[in-house]
Amino acid sequence: MVTAGIDMGAKNIKIVILDGRDILCRKVEAADIDRKATAKRMFQEALDESGVKREDVSNIVATGSSKKAADFADKDSTIVSCNAAAIAAFYPTVKTIIDVGAEESLAIKSDKDGKVINSAVNEKCAAGSGAFVEAMARAMQVALEEFSELSLKSDKTIPMNAQCAIFAESEVVSLVHEETARMDICRSVHDAMAARIIAMVRRIGIEKDVAVIGGTAQNKGLLESLQREIGEDIDLIVPEAPTFTGALGAALIAQR
Numbered sequence: 001m002v003t004a005g006i007d008m009g010a011k012n013i014k015i016v017i018l019d020g021r022d023i024l025c026r027k028v029e030a031a032d033i034d035r036k037a038t039a040k041r042m043f044q045e046a047l048d049e050s051g052v053k054r055e056d057v058s059n060i061v062a063t064g065s066s067k068k069a070a071d072f073a074d075k076d077s078t079i080v081s082c083n084a085a086a087i088a089a090f091y092p093t094v095k096t097i098i099d100v101g102a103e104e105s106l107a108i109k110s111d112k113d114g115k116v117i118n119s120a121v122n123e124k125c126a127a128g129s130g131a132f133v134e135a136m137a138r139a140m141q142v143a144l145e146e147f148s149e150l151s152l153k154s155d156k157t158i159p160m161n162a163q164c165a166i167f168a169e170s171e172v173v174s175l176v177h178e179e180t181a182r183m184d185i186c187r188s189v190h191d192a193m194a195a196r197i198i199a200m201v202r203r204i205g206i207e208k209d210v211a212v213i214g215g216t217a218q219n220k221g222l223l224e225s226l227q228r229e230i231g232e233d234i235d236l237i238v239p240e241a242p243t244f245t246g247a248l249g250a251a252l253i254a255q256r
Helices: 035-050 079-090 130-140 144-152 165-177 182-204 220-230 242-253
Strands: 002-008 012-019 022-030 057-063 096-100 105-110 116-122 210-213
Touching: 002 035, 002 079, 002 242, 012 035, 012 242, 022 035, 022 242, 057 079, 057 242, 079 096, 079 105, 079 116, 079 210, 079 242, 096 182, 105 182, 116 182, 130 144, 130 165, 130 182, 144 182, 144 220, 165 182, 182 220, 210 220, 210 242
Parallel strands: 002 057, 096 210
Antiparallel strands: 002 012, 012 022, 096 105, 105 116
16 A cells, blocks of 8 residues: 655655555655645655656645645644654654654654653743754854764763753853853753753653654764763664654554
8 A cells, every 4th residue: 555644844844655664755855935835746756756646645644733734635643643653663662752853842652553642742942952953053153963073072061051042042152252162062052952852751751662753863962962861771762764754654644
């Protein structure tokens, strides 16, 4: 059965075309103002790349913050359910999921069948999201990749305000002016962000194994900070192509 999942995220649109458990195509693109048109074009391109005709797709499920914009989908589902479905299918030992998205972070507890038991979200401030790291990198005038690499070189952390992105950015600028080592600032940003995220995860209860998904899961500096915060006795699993977890889960739900 060929199905499709579309994750209409805050920053990017992700599409997965699935045939059973075989991934035929993964596609991601920045979301622009006309999300409907972008999603339709991307879906057609994904079909073309997969060698699949529209009539051969049994079901399309949309998810994400603007899922209703994918009005050609057959139905929609929450990003929490989609994340849980994808992880259960490919990483059945995982019971706790950390999703660090562009504008919010999620903590999800689920069972081996992908049933969501509990969840929590941090959406009041960008401090627990990918946007937080991006803002701090801009304040330091370094690329995101360099920001992550610098963080890995530091063995020192500086207390930082992770409750408000605006205050944190002001702190970063002050530290730069004080000629604080850039690698220490980068690590401190990741440590502050990790503390906020893991505190949210602890509210629902941490149970092994733990997976980290979302585009920010590719940030090795943040992953190291998350590992320190959660404890060395818990291994953090990063799935292949963590950006596409929601879209993959949507395609799996479309098979039901």
